[in-house]
Each structure stands twice: as structure tokens, then as C-alpha cells.
Amino acid sequence: YGSTVSVASVQAALESNPDVKGVFVQASETSTGAQHDIKAMAESIRQTDAIFVVDAITGLGTMPVDIDGWGLDIVVGGSQKAFMIPPGLAFISVGPKAWAMAETSTLPKYYFNLKKEKKSAAGGESSWTPNTSLLLALAESLIYIKSLGMDKLVENAQGLARATRAAALALDLELFSPDSPAGCVTALRPPKGMDSGVIVKEFRNRFGSIITNGQGSMKGQIFRIAHLGYFDFSDLFVMVAQLELILAANGVDVEFGKGVAAVQQVYVEMAGLKRVPAMA
Missing domain, CATH: 3.40.640.10 (Type I PLP-dependent aspartate aminotransferase-like (Major domain))
Known part of the structure; x- marks a missing residue:
């Protein structure tokens, strides 16, 4: 798999x-x-x-x-x-x-x-x-x-996928398919000792957000975040912030904002934004 x-x-x-x-x-x-x-x-x-x-x-x-x-x-x-x-x-x-x-x-x-x-x-x-x-x-x-434009639709999905992977790595989560990651959905392993179903349930119960558990033999071992179609960076900022809170609520040592910052960095690169020098 x-x-x-x-x-x-x-x-x-x-x-x-x-x-x-x-x-x-x-x-x-x-x-x-x-x-x-x-x-x-x-x-x-x-x-x-x-x-x-x-x-x-x-x-x-x-x-x-x-x-x-x-x-x-x-x-x-x-x-x-x-x-x-x-x-x-x-x-x-x-x-x-x-x-x-x-x-x-x-x-x-x-x-x-x-x-x-x-x-x-x-x-x-x-x-x-x-x-x-x-x-x-x-x-x-x-x-x-x-x-x-279809190219923009693809670019959006691929950019969100890249940002999701960046956030996961920033939060010390392991990618399930690191060598050939998809643009439609990102599969992640939960922290060691945690059932991925806990994360899925927490998303739904705490925030009303829906992500997915693994299927078949992978149930409990991975959770999946989709980022395709009518889904953008505004949605992803919120989901990653929710993920940080869920991990922290379940005993994981999380530095709040670290995953969100990783998503922001990918957004900045894609949008071509430049920091304006601070006023003296």
C-alpha cells in the first residue's frame, strides 16, 4: 500500500x-x-x-x-x-x-x-x-x-496537496505515500500509539469537519485529508489549525501555528507574495 x-x-x-x-x-x-x-x-x-x-x-x-x-x-x-x-x-x-x-x-x-x-x-x-x-x-x-480553467483547477489541488504535506511534516506526521503523493488527497499516519479513527472522530465532533479514516487493513493506521474541487487555502488554513488542536488535546506535544505557518509559506510561494518591509 x-x-x-x-x-x-x-x-x-x-x-x-x-x-x-x-x-x-x-x-x-x-x-x-x-x-x-x-x-x-x-x-x-x-x-x-x-x-x-x-x-x-x-x-x-x-x-x-x-x-x-x-x-x-x-x-x-x-x-x-x-x-x-x-x-x-x-x-x-x-x-x-x-x-x-x-x-x-x-x-x-x-x-x-x-x-x-x-x-x-x-x-x-x-x-x-x-x-x-x-x-x-x-x-x-x-x-x-x-x-x-482546468489548469488552474489542477494547480489549486496540487498546491493544496503540497501545503498539506508541508504542514504534516512540520507537525512530525509521516506521509503514507512520500515517493508518489497524489494531488487529490493526502494520507497521513497518526502519531505513534494513536488510532487514526480518534483524529477522524475529533474533527467531526469538535469542529464539524469531515476527513476520512483508512480503508480495510489500513483502518486506524492512516487518516486522509482531501483537497480537490471547490476547496481552497482558506479551508486548509482552518483544517490544519484544527488538526493542531486535536493533536494537542490527545497528548501530542504540538507547537501551535507551526503547521499553519507551513501552509502559509506554500501559499506565499504560489501567490508570489513578497513581504513589505516593516515601517521604522
């Missing part, structure tokens, strides 16, 4: 298994806060007959994902992450290499039929009953994203 698959290992696997039809990878993983190097993987996989399928549900809007520029054959997205609306919609892009494979596919299909959906989409329709309410919500979300 917390590690990513190297490009070299993917390349070696494809060389050893030339009959492989597709490579599936997550752009970023919320359960561990890890992020893959999708661009480098695409460059390697492009040299083979396999298609590259990317789960970008938490990647879109939190990290660079250049679908056409990188030659990503299939990219899957979802409504509930950086698109800022409830779950219930899925998005999929299909490139020429993947379409060629779909055209000759003999696998059984019914609801999830790309060829049928492509034909319907060409006529401005959906093959099945659309989720109209979520589509209207998506339209509003896309207006916001377009006004901001």
Missing part, C-alpha cells in the same frame, strides 16, 4: 507477455494518496499493441491528464470528485486504438455498450434513461471549471 507501479515493471511485464490486450492503471488512488506517472506509462505502452486504460476518477482536475497529447486510449472519470457533484455519472473518452478494438470485440454486451452509446451520442441522445438532475448539476460545475 502507498506505492506505485514503476514504468519499468510495466514495460517488463509487456515484454514477457506480448499477448496482453490492455493495461489498466489508476491515475491516483484515494485510499492511499498515491499518484502514478501516467505520461511516462503512456509513452511505454504506446510502443505495443496493448491499449492503455486509465482510471482518472480522482485524477481529472487534480493532476495533469493530457488525453490526446499523451495518447491515452481510454480514460474514465466520475462526477463525485473534482467535478464537485454527487456520485452517479461516469465519463469515458475512447481513442482510435481503443475504438478499433471495440469494433472487433465479440464479448457479450448490454448496458455498457460503447458502440451503441457512440451512435446515440452522435444524435445528441443517451442509450438509456439519463440522470437529468446530475447532468444539470454537471453543467453548472463545468461553467465554474471553464471560468477558472
Whole structure:
């Protein structure tokens, strides 16, 4: 957990298994806060007959994902992450290499039929009953994203992620995925001897803030702070201040303001702010 698959290992696997039809990878993983190097993987996989399928549900809007520029054959997205609306919609892009494979596919299909959906989409329709309410919500979300710019949305998530990591290190908290941290969520280990569920519960009970525990075998071992979509530095300043108070209330020796100062420093660097000399 917390590690990513190297490009070299993917390349070696494809060389050893030339009959492989597709490579599936997550752009970023919320359960561990890890992020893959999708661009480098695409460059390697492009040299083979396999298609590259990317789960970008938490990647879109939190990290660079250049679908056409990188030659990503299939990219899957979802409504509930950086698109800022409830779950219930899925998005999929299909490139020429993947379409060629779909055209000759003999696998059984019914609801999830790309060829049928492509034909319907060409006529401005959906093959099945659309989720109209979520589509209207998506339209509003896309207006916001377009006004901001996708690059800015990604920059915001990446900057908040960097600031969260800086705050964690300033508070002597260990990053769960230090070598390949994600822009969507940061996973942290609690102080030694503390169950991460205590921190999650304290956030909710003391401040009404919601963060998440680890999943499965990692429950109690990590806690996760999301910073994607409609979330900015004002939110993060407050959350880190809350984290400092929670740690102190549970017996951790905390220097108040140290984590917040780390977030402020990242903000200053991103905003290009300069200190004005004090008046004499």
C-alpha cells in the first residue's frame, strides 16, 4: 500500500507477455494518496499493441491528464470528485486504438455498450434513461471549471496537496505515500500509539469537519485529508489549525501555528507574495 507501479515493471511485464490486450492503471488512488506517472506509462505502452486504460476518477482536475497529447486510449472519470457533484455519472473518452478494438470485440454486451452509446451520442441522445438532475448539476460545475480553467483547477489541488504535506511534516506526521503523493488527497499516519479513527472522530465532533479514516487493513493506521474541487487555502488554513488542536488535546506535544505557518509559506510561494518591509 502507498506505492506505485514503476514504468519499468510495466514495460517488463509487456515484454514477457506480448499477448496482453490492455493495461489498466489508476491515475491516483484515494485510499492511499498515491499518484502514478501516467505520461511516462503512456509513452511505454504506446510502443505495443496493448491499449492503455486509465482510471482518472480522482485524477481529472487534480493532476495533469493530457488525453490526446499523451495518447491515452481510454480514460474514465466520475462526477463525485473534482467535478464537485454527487456520485452517479461516469465519463469515458475512447481513442482510435481503443475504438478499433471495440469494433472487433465479440464479448457479450448490454448496458455498457460503447458502440451503441457512440451512435446515440452522435444524435445528441443517451442509450438509456439519463440522470437529468446530475447532468444539470454537471453543467453548472463545468461553467465554474471553464471560468477558472482546468489548469488552474489542477494547480489549486496540487498546491493544496503540497501545503498539506508541508504542514504534516512540520507537525512530525509521516506521509503514507512520500515517493508518489497524489494531488487529490493526502494520507497521513497518526502519531505513534494513536488510532487514526480518534483524529477522524475529533474533527467531526469538535469542529464539524469531515476527513476520512483508512480503508480495510489500513483502518486506524492512516487518516486522509482531501483537497480537490471547490476547496481552497482558506479551508486548509482552518483544517490544519484544527488538526493542531486535536493533536494537542490527545497528548501530542504540538507547537501551535507551526503547521499553519507551513501552509502559509506554500501559499506565499504560489501567490508570489513578497513581504513589505516593516515601517521604522
